[in-house]
Amino acid sequence: MVAKKFIEVLGAEMVFDTRKGRFHALRNINLTVAQGEFVTLIGHSGCGKSTLLNLLAGLTRATAGALICAGREIDGPSPERGVVFQNHSLLPWLSCFDNVYLAVERVFGAREDRDQLRERTANALAMVGLTAAAGKRPYEISGGMKQRVGIARALSMEPKVLLMDEPFGALDALTRAHLQDELLRIVAQTGSTVVMVTHDVDEAVLLSDRIVMMTNGPAATIGEIAEVRLPRPRDRVALAHDPLYMEYRKQVLEFLYHRQAVPAKAAA
Missing domain, CATH: 3.40.50.300 (P-loop containing nucleotide triphosphate hydrolases)
Structure with missing residues (x-):
């Protein structure tokens, strides 16, 4: 350590x-x-x-x-300081992909192009096993899956x-x-x-x-x-x-x- x-x-x-x-x-x-x-x-x-x-x-x-x-x-x-809350805290009108992309764009948007940002987003969703659910909105997935999107969102920012x-x-x-x-x-x-x-x-x-x-x-x-x-x-x-x-x-x-x-x- x-x-x-x-x-x-x-x-x-x-x-x-x-x-x-x-x-x-x-x-x-x-x-x-x-x-x-x-x-x-x-x-x-x-x-x-x-x-x-x-x-x-x-x-x-x-x-x-x-x-x-x-x-x-x-x-x-x-x-x-990335945060994962008890509840999923997702924007209900955005897809799983776009919920994560929003965070990625905020952190890396000034120095990476759109393709790189989308790759980061896809990698974060793959990390929690949600590639197949990328296009779904929060109301279309289970509570556990929503929480996994929240985890992916936090990890996508590569916080210290x-x-x-x-x-x-x-x-x-x-x-x-x-x-x-x-x-x-x-x-x-x-x-x-x-x-x-x-x-x-x-x-x-x-x-x-x-x-x-x-x-x-x-x-x-x-x-x-x-x-x-x-x-x-x-x-x-x-x-x-x-x-x-x-x-x-x-x-x-x-x-x-x-x-x-x-x-x-x-x-x-």
């Missing part, structure tokens, strides 16, 4: 003003992510995982603290940072496994830095260099960080019998369902 510091979250706080008063979502978040590192955020619902991802994407601004990427403060969205909010949650098990493997291959090839939200413990251990475990909200913070020292490339079948893999899995489950279960019941 490359040790160069790339993302810094320095004392970040997030407070929302709601009809019921002020809601303290995140408290004193301090995190660094190395260039080329794959980090997952995991925790119970309502622990601020997606809120933290939105701060990194520049979609919202922290109430206090600072977030830095590549030496510059994050003050808004950027194509250098890939921010993913449960991108595989809507997919069937086989497609999910395939795209996890494809994501590992792509990240190894591009050297992208990845921060990904997940609820899936096995997914976190399979993909991550580090797993950031969030405490229960409100005022959620980082409770524990597990370093996953499994060699790459990773084979999911071999890992199923790896004692170290099982140890990391146990560590995360212990945090989520023992250490965090007590305050959750108390709050209820």
